Amino acid sequence: xxKATIYDVAGAARVSLATVSRAINNPEKVKPxxxxxxxxxxxxxxxxxxxxxxxxASRKSTTVAVVVPDMSRASIAEMMNxxxxxxxxxxxxxLLYIVDNEDNTEEDILKEIVAAQVDGLLYLNDEITDKQxxxxxxxxxxxxxxxxxxxxxxxxxxxxxSVSIDYEVAGYEMTKALINEGRQHIFMVSTVRKxxxxxxxxxxxLRAMKExxxxxxxxxxxxxxxxxxxxxxxxxxxxxxxGVVAVRDSIAVSFINVARANHVKIPEDISVAGFQNxxxxxxxxxxxxxxxxxxxxxxxxxxxVLTKLMNQETVEDRTVKxxxxxxxxxxxxxxxx
Amino acid sequence: xxKATIYDVAGAARVSLATVSRAINNPEKVKPxxxxxxxxxxxxxxxxxxxxxxxxASRKSTTVAVVVPDMSRASIAEMMNxxxxxxxxxxxxxLLYIVDNEDNTEEDILKEIVAAQVDGLLYLNDEITDKQxxxxxxxxxxxxxxxxxxxxxxxxxxxxxSVSIDYEVAGYEMTKALINEGRQHIFMVSTVRKxxxxxxxxxxxLRAMKExxxxxxxxxxxxxxxxxxxxxxxxxxxxxxxGVVAVRDSIAVSFINVARANHVKIPEDISVAGFQNxxxxxxxxxxxxxxxxxxxxxxxxxxxVLTKLMNQETVEDRTVKxxxxxxxxxxxxxxxx
DNA sequence: CTGAAAGCGCTTACAG
DNA sequence: CTGAAAGCGCTTACAG
Numbered sequence: 001x002x003k004a005t006i007y008d009v010a011g012a013a014r015v016s017l018a019t020v021s022r023a024i025n026n027p028e029k030v031k032p033x034x035x036x037x038x039x040x041x042x043x044x045x046x047x048x049x050x051x052x053x054x055x056x057a058s059r060k061s062t063t064v065a066v067v068v069p070d071m072s073r074a075s076i077a078e079m080m081n082x083x084x085x086x087x088x089x090x091x092x093x094x095l096l097y098i099v100d101n102e103d104n105t106e107e108d109i110l111k112e113i114v115a116a117q118v119d120g121l122l123y124l125n126d127e128i129t130d131k132q133x134x135x136x137x138x139x140x141x142x143x144x145x146x147x148x149x150x151x152x153x154x155x156x157x158x159x160x161x162s163v164s165i166d167y168e169v170a171g172y173e174m175t176k177a178l179i180n181e182g183r184q185h186i187f188m189v190s191t192v193r194k195x196x197x198x199x200x201x202x203x204x205x206l207r208a209m210k211e212x213x214x215x216x217x218x219x220x221x222x223x224x225x226x227x228x229x230x231x232x233x234x235x236x237x238x239x240x241x242x243g244v245v246a247v248r249d250s251i252a253v254s255f256i257n258v259a260r261a262n263h264v265k266i267p268e269d270i271s272v273a274g275f276q277n278x279x280x281x282x283x284x285x286x287x288x289x290x291x292x293x294x295x296x297x298x299x300x301x302x303x304x305v306l307t308k309l310m311n312q313e314t315v316e317d318r319t320v321k322x323x324x325x326x327x328x329x330x331x332x333x334x335x336x337x
Numbered sequence: 338x339x340k341a342t343i344y345d346v347a348g349a350a351r352v353s354l355a356t357v358s359r360a361i362n363n364p365e366k367v368k369p370x371x372x373x374x375x376x377x378x379x380x381x382x383x384x385x386x387x388x389x390x391x392x393x394a395s396r397k398s399t400t401v402a403v404v405v406p407d408m409s410r411a412s413i414a415e416m417m418n419x420x421x422x423x424x425x426x427x428x429x430x431x432l433l434y435i436v437d438n439e440d441n442t443e444e445d446i447l448k449e450i451v452a453a454q455v456d457g458l459l460y461l462n463d464e465i466t467d468k469q470x471x472x473x474x475x476x477x478x479x480x481x482x483x484x485x486x487x488x489x490x491x492x493x494x495x496x497x498x499s500v501s502i503d504y505e506v507a508g509y510e511m512t513k514a515l516i517n518e519g520r521q522h523i524f525m526v527s528t529v530r531k532x533x534x535x536x537x538x539x540x541x542x543l544r545a546m547k548e549x550x551x552x553x554x555x556x557x558x559x560x561x562x563x564x565x566x567x568x569x570x571x572x573x574x575x576x577x578x579x580g581v582v583a584v585r586d587s588i589a590v591s592f593i594n595v596a597r598a599n600h601v602k603i604p605e606d607i608s609v610a611g612f613q614n615x616x617x618x619x620x621x622x623x624x625x626x627x628x629x630x631x632x633x634x635x636x637x638x639x640x641x642v643l644t645k646l647m648n649q650e651t652v653e654d655r656t657v658k659x660x661x662x663x664x665x666x667x668x669x670x671x672x673x674x
Numbered sequence: 675c676t677g678a679a680a681g682c683g684c685t686t687a688c689a690g
Numbered sequence: 691c692t693g694a695a696a697g698c699g700c701t702t703a704c705a706g
Contacts, residue, residue, distance in 0.1 A: 003480075005683060016693045021685060031691055048452035052392035053683030056698045061389070066433075070418060077414040081407060084435035093453065096403075096433040098421035115385035116430065143340070253620045260622070283590045283617060285597070342699060353677045358701060368675055390699030393682045676706085685698085690691105 004045040013041040055117060063093045065118040069125045071098055074278050075295050076124060082299025090307045110135050114143050120306045121147045126197045128154050136160060146309035150302040153196040161318040163302040167197050170291045170324050171204025178243040178271050179212045181333045186243035189251055192220045198247045232258040242270050249274035253284040271332040286330030294322050341382040350378040400430045402455040406462045408435055411615050412632050413461060419636025427644045447472050451480050457643045458484045463534050465491050473497060483646035487639040490533040498655040500639040504534050507628045507661050508541025515580040515608050516549045518670045523580035526588055529557045535584045542582060569595040579607055586611035590621040608669040623667035631659050
């Protein structure tokens with residue numbers, strides 16, 4: 001009952017173990033009668049090939065590594081759902097590596113991944129340094145492990161395929177929308193920490209402001225709510241503002257809360273928009289206008305691209321940019337809810 | 338440069354491969370000089386043992402399977418962080434399985450896990466059926482794979498160890514807190530779907546209400562915001578309510594929004610409390626009073642307990658209940674912010 | 675403390 | 691279409 005091996009199956013089916021292996025992996029190479037007999041025995045014995053033996057003999061693991069930073073970021077979790085669903089379809093298992101950006105353990109982790117003999121690697125860390133990129137390139141070239149950057153931007157290099165949306169355009173469009181409302185003093189609220197994705201959003205914002213001959217003003221704040229609150233309060237006293245595009249929904253909601261506490265009306269006095277369309281956007285009052293990023297799809301498409309690479313199929317488009325939408329809600333003047 | 342094997346190391350260090358293996362796994366069995374020489378060569382060659390060969394030969398994988406439902410639930414993601422941090426300390430890799438409760442694929446997945454030869458299993462699905470529990474028990478007994486239920490309640494059975502908080506007590510205390518404010522018409526807002534954790538919260542609520550001779554009223558709603566809104570609106574017209582304990586923060590916030598839209602003052606007219614202390618609680622206005630569930634710790638402790646089981650250490654406490662707090666904020670009369 | 679050798683459970687040319 | 695056999699890269703008694 002415990003663990004049936006391929007020998008047990010071979011014995012019970014009166015064939016050699018080679019035939020059992022073929023019946024599983026290359027059914028077309030086995031005579032139908034034999035195949036069925038073998039498959040029936042497999043079923044009866046509840047046989048499952050030992051993943052280690054299989055991996056060792058075939059040098060393929062049907063496992064992909066997924067490298068993520070802090071798991072509790074809403075976008076990461078939802079991307080995982082997309083990845084897992086597609087992985088299931090193609091029968092890949094997922095080895096999860098949560099890396100700490102603060103540590104310098106990343107190199108070790110990547111070595112571990114090589115040792116684990118994964119067939120492919122998905123990298124979801126939106127903050128990628130030159131060093132990390134080099135490391136990935138090494139893994140890719142030296143160990144021939146296909147990699148896809150999932151929502152991870154590394155501009156000016158398409159040697160590693162990537163899947164994301166065009167954050168520059170999204171930032172541009174969102175800003176443009178507020179400009180079209182007649183807003184003049186639009187701030188972008190970004191993060192102190194440099195994230196490549198946020199950088200792109202800033203670029204789009206700058207382009208829109210420049211095009212409209214408006215003065216661009218980027219305010220950098222923390223992701224922590226308590227810190228934001230003070231920060232925003234101070235800004236209110238010293239700046240004129242009638243529009244805000246925040247790089248994250250939660251920052252936008254946080255801003256709205258402070259604004260309302262200061263008796264500012266949203267959206268009458270200030271239009272506020274965010275990024276991502278998380279649950280925060282629907283739970284805030286007023287509901288938040290934001291860029292809807294297809295997070296699940298980014299994960300799913302990444303995994304799909306990776307399967308192609310792992311099968312040596314040619315991937316025509318190496319930097320996939322998925323479409324995004326803007327969802328207009330009550331926090332801006334233009335409001336379709 | 339590509340892949341150094343144990344033979345390469347043995348050759349370069351002028352020892353047998355057995356000694357290399359020992360230098361890595363049982364350093365005390367190797368003479369210090371030899372050991373250091375081997376370790377130096379390993380470093381030079383960038384040698385990493387092949388995980389498959391190691392797994393096949395040793396029948397241990399230093400891998401644990403983590404089975405979760407939908408990843409994007411905030412609590413699951415944060416538990417993963419706790420699990421991953423402890424797993425790293427004990428050098429375990431994580432194989433992630435996202436199961437779909439709707440499907441009946443769970444049995445297949447569990448078979449797959451057995452085939453993957455994991456050393457242990459963490460089960461994070463808060464909704465566990467008898468059938469699933471039987472399946473786990475089989476894996477546990479028949480294949481000798483240790484299992485820990487992480488925040489997954491299955492009452493009246495402690496054959497499989499578990500880690501969580503006492504949701505019944507938490508529900509009781511939270512309700513009691515509103516009763517102590519003088520609230521008389523306290524509703525529990527729970528989910529239509531039966532989750533064991535929510536069931537426990539309801540039990541605690543019922544106990545507190547009964548004890549105070551108040552009429553218990555449980556309202557079941559959906560997790561979806563759009564559905565909630567209508568549902569709450571209707572309730573307002575037909576019921577007298579001055580207190581609400583919601584089983585999730587997001588439901589509580591959603592309720593607050595509807596209440597305020599109906600010109601009800603929070604907390605003057607209705608005290609509202611939630612569960613979990615997610616970011617929603619801090620982003621809502623007013624800030625939400627809620628039970629603070631130590632999600633990260635639940636994950637971390639689970640993993641720690643699992644390592645003990647995997648090392649055949651005895652685990653004295655098989656149903657660990659971690660401590661919880663109640664955080665009082667502006668959505669209730671008692672308010673420490 | 676160290677080495678030779680068997681064995682872990684598969685896959686995959688190579689023959690037939 | 692099928693089988694015998696080598697080999698994947700380790701671990702672990704067993705000797706010495």
